[in-house]
Amino acid sequence: MSRAKRPNIVSVEPARGYVLRVRWRDHGEDIVDLAELIAAKRALAALKKPKIFAKARPGEHGWTVRWGGNIELDADYLYRLARYQAKESLRPEAFRNWRAKHGLSQAKAAAALGVSDRMVKYYEDGSHMIPKTVMLACRGYDALRSAA
Structure with a gap:
């Protein structure tokens, strides 16, 4: 934490x-x-x-x-x-699956979510909890991609 x-x-x-x-x-x-x-x-x-x-x-x-x-x-x-x-955070495996689903590298996922490359690595290895804002950004990215 x-x-x-x-x-x-x-x-x-x-x-x-x-x-x-x-x-x-x-x-x-x-x-x-x-x-x-x-x-x-x-x-x-x-x-x-x-x-x-x-x-x-x-x-x-x-x-x-x-x-x-x-x-x-x-x-x-x-x-x-x-x-x-409580669905207020993503598990690391769900975050990795989200990135893979969109074919994003860690760097591209970081840019899409407005976080650093290092934080994407931390989220994926579970050393940092994925905040609700990042979880919501992932959902927003999904919505934008499906609307396109």
Whole structure:
């Protein structure tokens, strides 16, 4: 999370179906569905048990969510997942697919979106979250291309 304040967890409330209600120090509140992640990651298998999932709490200094034992998820990861689920950001693979669909090099994609070549690389490798403005610019580019 580059220059913006890193997400910091104030409180966590487990809900039905592997959902967490996460309240952030400076970023409001999100509902994060962990069902897919829990199903896909063997290390999280214990969370399939409702009694264990219900033990979610903020970790030390709010930088993680902990369930006891060795199970925890990073606040940055949860914040990104919340943005993806809320359709407020693109996943890196979706951004790469968008660029490939239009046959754009990284440099041409950067020019089309009004960002630097370096940021396109960061978006594609996942080291920087794709902001909503860039996601909307991609949609606008799609609309202009389909109207032509």
